[in-house]
Amino acid sequence: MARKSLIERERKREKLEQKYHLIRRSSKKELSEVSSLREKSKIHRKLQSSPRNSAPVRRHRRCFLTGRPRANYRDFGLSGYILREMVYACLLPGATRSSW
Template sequence: MARESVKARERKRAKLVAQYAKKRAELKAAGDYQALDKLPRNASPVRLHNRCKLTGRPRGYMRKFGISRVTFREMAAAGKIPGVTKASW
């Protein structure tokens, strides 16, 4: 499980990206790259990294569910994800 500080940092970045999204789009459309340089670095969407919403795990992230493969497997086995069943043939 990721440290709380790492998860908090990602949440803070996501908030900054949302806050500056409109301004970034306007500056990009105008071609004002000097003004773009003055924006905070964490306001860039490239700096975001997908993490599991429950554990904060950065690898094995499943976009459709927003959780990691490990958490997904545990929850699916426990029947906590609707519509997901274990395959058998």
């Protein structure tokens, strides 16, 4: 199980991303449309003034059950070892374990 503080930090980043999503998107759109260098630098400063954790790149995908940040499968939202345990317990339909 991941530490609660790390999971809460991730939730805070998610809220910040949602809050600044429209502002960042509109600024990036303006940045691509403007041709003068001065205008681009103004818009870039505006983008830089938003909180660092509002960028979607800063978010990390975590396991739905344990909060583990590594070895996550996008399709299931689970980490590798939880996925393996669920396959062995026949809890995931369509997933088979290999045996030879």
